[in-house]
Amino acid sequence: MSEVIIEGNKRTKTSFLKRLAFVKEGSVLDSSKIISDVRRFKLLPSVASATYSINDVEIDRVKIIYTVVENFAIIPGLNVSQDNNDDIAYRTSIFDFNFLGQNQIIGGFYSKNVFNSYGVFWEAPNLFNRKLGIGINYQNNILQEPIFLDNNKDVNYKYNSKAFEIRAMYEHNFKNRFELGINLANEDYDYLEGDLNAEIPEQLGVKRISVVGEYEFNNITNSYQYVEGFRSIFTYSFTLNSKGDNNLLKNFFIGRNDFEYFKRIGTKGNWANRLRIGYATNSSTPFAPFALDNQLNIRGVGNTVDRGTASIVLNTEYRQTLLEKGWFAMQANAFVDAGTWQEPNGSIDDLITGESATVFSGLGLRFIHKRIFNAVFRIDYGFSLGKKANNGIVFGIGQYF
Structure with missing residues (x-):
């Protein structure tokens, strides 16, 4: 050659x-x-x-x-939704996914979800060579967090998390990628309103030092909006040292694995699937890490309507391209989202008995700019197929998964 x-x-x-x-x-x-x-x-x-x-x-x-x-890789973002007080919440961001012409990622976000939050990010996956890179981020997230107690009433806290994180990124080979890092965080909960149990304090705080990481197996091929293949992404956080005033916040291990499978159907169809499994070792706290939420796992269910210390969620949808011309494509999709949760203070049997099971189905549209990275505007309408009476519209940027 x-x-x-x-x-x-x-x-x-x-x-x-x-x-x-x-x-x-x-x-x-x-x-x-x-x-x-x-x-x-x-x-x-x-x-x-x-x-x-x-x-x-x-x-x-x-x-x-x-x-x-x-692709055009300097991407502004704007997400608008409903916060926990039924007011408007929004998140605006700007990211350059090709910083310095080397596919480094740099950018930040500002959001208003009852309170103000912001974050800044820099990732250089190939900074040192083809295999080795680094990522750094700082986030100051302040949210109104609903906590669901045994008396079937929820309590609202002001949650403030300030976290600095640094990760090393290693691409072992074409399909296998690893990340390993340290996260330093201060987390505080301040009581706002609700029927508070006597054993739950009004203020909680913790300082954490955690090992965080990710392992990705990627056998995906893509052509514009079409995706085919299998991917597995395992993320985890293991607390090395936690100093606080209450054991309710001292989760020692949190892990989540996303299994994704995509298949082309004909020339314009795409079948997409995601199985998400999450588990936390501390099952006794109402401040559970996994939330049942529109934007995270179940479309149509509402905004943070439940929490759990373990979860299994299956999302499956069929995407059909209705229109494609030059840089633009429009897809329609039909989906089913189903999940089950282990309640705080519950057992792993909660995942099997199905008392917390939720099933939603619906339809959606995708408006896609084929020359701008991740430029997919999505709108979905989901409705309950089970005992929940919820339904609703979900907006967002990027495919749901």
């Missing part, structure tokens, strides 16, 4: 793409590595699509040409 050429990239640096590529100048021609490079480029936030061609120069000399179609 004589030469590797990359075309079509304007903002993404050629040197960065060549550093990620398995095919190097002077190496032996290997079609499997070429296909892997194309798939690797497609997974980058800055790349909408990638193809390749092979040109013969002379005997034993060939030229590999990768052609990429870039």
